[in-house]
Amino acid sequence: MLRGLLVLVVLWSCGGRVAGAYEPRINYMLQCMGCHTPDGSGEPGRVPSVKETLVPFAGSPDGRRFLVQVPGAAQSTLSDAELAELLNWMIQNLSLTRSAGVPPFTAKEVASYRRTPLVAVQATRATLIRQLSGVSSQKP
Amino acid sequence: MRWLDSLAESSTRAVARHTSRRGFLGSLGALLLGGAGVLPLLPVARGAQPPGPGAGASPGAAKPDNSQDPTSCEYWRHCAIDGYLCGCCGGSQNTCPPGTEQSAVTWVGTCHNPADGRDYVVSYNDCCGKSTCGRCLCNRNERDTPLYAPFESNDYNWCSGSSKANIPYHCSTARIVAVAK
Numbered sequence: 635m636l637r638g639l640l641v642l643v644v645l646w647s648c649g650g651r652v653a654g655a656y657e658p659r660i661n662y663m664l665q666c667m668g669c670h671t672p673d674g675s676g677e678p679g680r681v682p683s684v685k686e687t688l689v690p691f692a693g694s695p696d697g698r699r700f701l702v703q704v705p706g707a708a709q710s711t712l713s714d715a716e717l718a719e720l721l722n723w724m725i726q727n728l729s730l731t732r733s734a735g736v737p738p739f740t741a742k743e744v745a746s747y748r749r750t751p752l753v754a755v756q757a758t759r760a761t762l763i764r765q766l767s768g769v770s771s772q773k774p
Numbered sequence: 775m776r777w778l779d780s781l782a783e784s785s786t787r788a789v790a791r792h793t794s795r796r797g798f799l800g801s802l803g804a805l806l807l808g809g810a811g812v813l814p815l816l817p818v819a820r821g822a823q824p825p826g827p828g829a830g831a832s833p834g835a836a837k838p839d840n841s842q843d844p845t846s847c848e849y850w851r852h853c854a855i856d857g858y859l860c861g862c863c864g865g866s867q868n869t870c871p872p873g874t875e876q877s878a879v880t881w882v883g884t885c886h887n888p889a890d891g892r893d894y895v896v897s898y899n900d901c902c903g904k905s906t907c908g909r910c911l912c913n914r915n916e917r918d919t920p921l922y923a924p925f926e927s928n929d930y931n932w933c934s935g936s937s938k939a940n941i942p943y944h945c946s947t948a949r950i951v952a953v954a955k
Contacts, residue, residue, distance in 0.1 A: 656954055663951055664882055664883065664884065664895065668879065669879050671879075677879055705925070706925050709925060710925060711926065
């Protein structure tokens with residue numbers, strides 16, 4: 635019984651950030667910034683900007699699923715908890731629009747979307763942009 | 775004095791019989807050449823020369839530390855580089871050479887600096903617009919993934935397909951972006 639409690643305490647204490655893992659700002663640099671550039675604006679015609687779309691996408695169920703399933707996020711080496719933390723950091727720090735009212739991502743929510751691969755990435759994104767009001771139409 | 779004349783004549787003839795006129799030049803040359811190996815002709819700072827292969831204790835033991843030399847592949851910032859060093863091509867580890875342009879899209883990784891014991895986020899921006907530099911090719915690739923894991927693979931040419939389509943790759947920089955923590 636005591637041993638079981640000890641294991642539980644150890645597992646609990648590991649629930650936070652994994653030892654050696656980076657803070658979300660550094661994870662953005664290592665996982666996203668190479669293509670999306672330091673401020674998230676990407677490169678026109680090659681890499682889409684995240685600045686205009688992050689908050690509108692995070693405000694809709696389909697958009698939240700897309701943000702997690704997009705290959706660069708879903709296939710990254712981050713854990714579900716780290717990916718949730720990174721998405722929340724991006725919404726807070728890179729978005730042009732205010733993020734009030736957008737619920738933060740959790741590791742559980744990320745895990746529920748992440749295992750399903752997204753194949754038609756550009757078409758899904760274009761459909762989302764058309765569906766969501768308040769997002770100016772832009773080239774992918 | 776006749777005996778002195780005959781002595782001089784006989785000894786001169788003896789020398790002439792046993793030596794040739796070119797023999798002296800040959801002996802002098804041999805003396806100079808042979809002597810150069812024993813006694814140096816010019817003052818040389820032999821202490822400044824690197825030790826020969828047999829001078830050290832064992833080969834590979836006294837490997838020079840190039841971790842702080844920006845023009846070396848072993849420079850600490852080059853831990854994941856795959857390309858020509860801009861420092862050898864007219865630029866530096868932070869700047870592109872004249873006539874080239876830095877690619878916006880890049881590969882980002884972390885490198886450990888042994889001088890202060892910290893990890894840094896390093897961005898390997900390619901410089902594009904001139905033909906391949908060809909000097910100081912380095913290929914260390916720490917934490918690089920194969921192309922089938924594309925998001926952390928550095929085997930791309932970041933110049934081709936950019937907004938300035940298909941301009942040639944010249945060299946790579948290694949810029950510090952942040953302290954990794």
